[in-house]
Amino acid sequence: MDQNHQENEPHVLIFPIPFQGPVNCALKLAELLCLSGIHVTFLNTHHIHRPLLRHTQVLSRFNRYPNFRFETIPDGLEHENPVSGDRFEEVMDAINAVSKPLFQEMMVSGHLSSKSERPVTVIIPDGVFNFAVEIGLELSIPVISFETISPCSLWTSNLNLPALIEAGEVPFKGNDLDELVKNVPGAQNILRRRDLAPYCRLSDLSDPEIQRTLREARTIPLAQGLILNTFEHLDVLLLPHMRNLCPNIYTIGPLHSLHKARLTADTEQSSPETTFSNSVWEEDRSCLSWLDKHPPKTVVYVSFGSLSSTTVNQLLEIWHGLVNSGKPFLWVRRPGSITGGYDQTQLPSELIDHTARMGCIVDWAPQEEVLAHQAVGVFLTHSGWNSTMESIVEGVPMICWPFYVDQFVNSRFVEEVWKVGIDMKDKCDMVIVEKAIRDVMDVRQDMFTRSARCWANLSKESISEDTGSSTRNLDRLIDDIRVMSRSTR
Numbered sequence: 001m002d003q004n005h006q007e008n009e010p011h012v013l014i015f016p017i018p019f020q021g022p023v024n025c026a027l028k029l030a031e032l033l034c035l036s037g038i039h040v041t042f043l044n045t046h047h048i049h050r051p052l053l054r055h056t057q058v059l060s061r062f063n064r065y066p067n068f069r070f071e072t073i074p075d076g077l078e079h080e081n082p083v084s085g086d087r088f089e090e091v092m093d094a095i096n097a098v099s100k101p102l103f104q105e106m107m108v109s110g111h112l113s114s115k116s117e118r119p120v121t122v123i124i125p126d127g128v129f130n131f132a133v134e135i136g137l138e139l140s141i142p143v144i145s146f147e148t149i150s151p152c153s154l155w156t157s158n159l160n161l162p163a164l165i166e167a168g169e170v171p172f173k174g175n176d177l178d179e180l181v182k183n184v185p186g187a188q189n190i191l192r193r194r195d196l197a198p199y200c201r202l203s204d205l206s207d208p209e210i211q212r213t214l215r216e217a218r219t220i221p222l223a224q225g226l227i228l229n230t231f232e233h234l235d236v237l238l239l240p241h242m243r244n245l246c247p248n249i250y251t252i253g254p255l256h257s258l259h260k261a262r263l264t265a266d267t268e269q270s271s272p273e274t275t276f277s278n279s280v281w282e283e284d285r286s287c288l289s290w291l292d293k294h295p296p297k298t299v300v301y302v303s304f305g306s307l308s309s310t311t312v313n314q315l316l317e318i319w320h321g322l323v324n325s326g327k328p329f330l331w332v333r334r335p336g337s338i339t340g341g342y343d344q345t346q347l348p349s350e351l352i353d354h355t356a357r358m359g360c361i362v363d364w365a366p367q368e369e370v371l372a373h374q375a376v377g378v379f380l381t382h383s384g385w386n387s388t389m390e391s392i393v394e395g396v397p398m399i400c401w402p403f404y405v406d407q408f409v410n411s412r413f414v415e416e417v418w419k420v421g422i423d424m425k426d427k428c429d430m431v432i433v434e435k436a437i438r439d440v441m442d443v444r445q446d447m448f449t450r451s452a453r454c455w456a457n458l459s460k461e462s463i464s465e466d467t468g469s470s471t472r473n474l475d476r477l478i479d480d481i482r483v484m485s486r487s488t489r
């Protein structure tokens, strides 16, 4: 590319919220934009950047792209390790207090740092960073929000929250969590109260989480566009309603598959390395050879993602359920994810013996590769959106035990809409775990396998070259960034 052409390329600033899932997605989006020649600055907060550098080759990988640069910004979080999800509000408060004014200064000055000569022409912040949309509007810099939570939750529990409050459905009247929610266009007769994001269960509308969500509902439609990690078929019930509020939606999912496909197709980048880690924990790859020893579809894969924590009691219920099902299992237990800790020597012997014979426990796994492994028959998951998409792509049915926000909506859609699993929501009991495993792996295996395969095929169609809806939407996003950048310059 000649010098003149490069100078005219847009300069996009990507700014993810400092958690594993969003940073992983944002890095994939960044690489897709870099491949198209767009200049990208990736703004990470210190808290997440340190472990990312420690456990990945991300610096050397992105060295291939002269049009890519990392910048970091303080966030006031002192903890060495990534925080768990119960401290989400603390992270948001710290970012608002520390990162937001610095970000504003960067944008007003037009230069991100002394290293950067090019002004930013488009901002792509995490959808939760309301302030970034507001600053972009103020400075006439186009903003395209990137929501890494699920569209089904974004629509039902965020964008639609003002309507639920106005209709008197939130806060809930009475204690019946099984009552159907009426005022969610596209999802009538699907959601019970218990399936909305858990902040809808709060009785106090002045709660910071509700207030932040209401602000997000107001702010997201003000951005010039909205990027979603889904594909058109998967959210066909809801996308038309979302487009009434946010007309310019780019569905570019499954993002990890589209990313892999583009990397493989790109002639300049055609190294065999299309799977690599963006993990902020050290991946234990030994679990892949453990999986190699098992016949197809026999193993239960258990992981509750990067933010959730379990109590010892919940841990034991799940453990007993797994052991009683008699199936081999691979279980990710992130360091620090069991609250209070427990005494290994006090564990019942049946758990120890079964686990020694049929279990594999690791701190962190290469999850995309695990789910792609033929030995995995079911995923016992917290229903994080990335995990859900990764499971759908590989045609692996799910047993869902949600902890936070969108996971409550996702698990309902997995069972009721996509029919690719069982929702255990609100119940953590060894009998339920055992029954769900037997149900998915034995009793109703054909039904779950058929519908999981069907969604896996549709996900592949969505990223097919030229005709796939997500492929076309990514190309449209790239074209639009160029057009928007002309007006910014």
Ligand code: UDP
Binding pocket: 019, 020, 021, 022, 024, 279, 303, 304, 305, 306, 307, 308, 332, 363, 364, 365, 366, 367, 368, 383, 384, 385, 386, 387, 388, 390
């Ligand atoms: N993940 C991983 N190894 C693990 C567990 C999770 O690489 O052992 C990845 C997983 O592939 C996914 C992300 O961490 O991309 C978790 O994101 P998700 O949205 O599912 O849940 P969250 O961690 O945000 O709750």
